Amino acid sequence: MKRLTLTFWGVRGSIPVPGPTTMRYGGNTACLDLRSEDGDWIIFDAGTGLRVLGESLDLSKKYDINIFISHPHWDHINGIPFFAPIYIPGNRVTFYGPGTNEMTLKEILSGQMQYSYFPVRTVELLAEIKYRQIEQERLELGNFQITTISLNHPVACLGYRVRYDDRLFVYLGDNEPYYNVFKDKDRELQDFVANLNERLIEFVREADALVADAQYLPAEYEAKRGWGHSTTHQVMNLAVKGKVKKLFFFHHEPLRSDDDLDEVVAHYRKKVVERGFPIEIHAAMEGAVFNI
Numbered sequence: 571m572k573r574l575t576l577t578f579w580g581v582r583g584s585i586p587v588p589g590p591t592t593m594r595y596g597g598n599t600a601c602l603d604l605r606s607e608d609g610d611w612i613i614f615d616a617g618t619g620l621r622v623l624g625e626s627l628d629l630s631k632k633y634d635i636n637i638f639i640s641h642p643h644w645d646h647i648n649g650i651p652f653f654a655p656i657y658i659p660g661n662r663v664t665f666y667g668p669g670t671n672e673m674t675l676k677e678i679l680s681g682q683m684q685y686s687y688f689p690v691r692t693v694e695l696l697a698e699i700k701y702r703q704i705e706q707e708r709l710e711l712g713n714f715q716i717t718t719i720s721l722n723h724p725v726a727c728l729g730y731r732v733r734y735d736d737r738l739f740v741y742l743g744d745n746e747p748y749y750n751v752f753k754d755k756d757r758e759l760q761d762f763v764a765n766l767n768e769r770l771i772e773f774v775r776e777a778d779a780l781v782a783d784a785q786y787l788p789a790e791y792e793a794k795r796g797w798g799h800s801t802t803h804q805v806m807n808l809a810v811k812g813k814v815k816k817l818f819f820f821h822h823e824p825l826r827s828d829d830d831l832d833e834v835v836a837h838y839r840k841k842v843v844e845r846g847f848p849i850e851i852h853a854a855m856e857g858a859v860f861n862i
């Protein structure tokens with residue numbers, strides 16, 4: 571079996587939260603990468619964890635870097651200006667991701683490097699920078715076969731599924747299960763919503779690892795309904811229905827402390843044992859490395 575390695579560089583949602591209560595799981599925002607033993611390498615999301623990833627690289631070498639952005643909210647893109655390889659000639663960095671109704675992917679990403687926000691503009695970057703705006707589609711990158719899916723979030727947001735050899739990895743950026751916003755009992759609408767949620771179960775089916783937005787606890791959800799994030803419970807259900815093997819809670823709520831996250835993981839590990847579901851559960855932790 572070939573080796574496929576997952577590393578977390580930033581695991582937090584919304585905003586970086588350094589401090590004594592987030593030391594163990596980490597305070598940087600969304601960034602993870604996947605490396606195969608054949609040299610395939612892709613990065614998902616470019617939150618402040620991307621800076622840490624950049625620091626881990628031997629910058630005397632030249633890199634061909636592919637970064638897949640789930641969506642352009644700050645916590646998923648604001649590590650880019652601090653990612654050292656973009657300042658080094660000879661590196662090639664390609665950004666993949668959705669545009670929005672108002673802006674292209676290129677406009678969005680270079681927008682945060684305009685003069686009023688940041689001292690260096692994208693045109694001044696020394697690496698070769700490319701943008702590839704994508705939607706729901708399939709693409710290949712070396713030995714990685716990548717499929718995307720539209721998620722339910724208050725801006726265009728993509729989930730990514732990667733097949734490598736006999737392995738299947740899924741990363742769901744920010745996402746909330748669909749529901750009937752009118753809260754009526756319209757049968758047609760209920761079926762429509764159920765079908766959309768069923769699509770996601772198919773997307774994650776039999777994944778060896780699923781990394782999914784699980785920002786809220788069930789008790790917090792009603793006050794945050796419609797904000798575009800899932801609860802730990804919803805993600806757990808998705809993993810059970812999709813027969814996922816390893817589940818990683820991701821995009822942790824900024825207020826969630828290390829001790830809270832330990833408790834959440836212990837709770838669900840106990841539940842799956844009680845119910846006989848063969849799922850390995852983790853809360854994503856900055857710096858943690860897993861073989862998929």
Ligand SMILES: [Zn+2]
Pocket residue numbers: 583584643645646744821
């Ligand atoms: Zn986010």
Ligand SMILES: [Zn+2]
Pocket residue numbers: 641643723744798
């Ligand atoms: Zn978001």
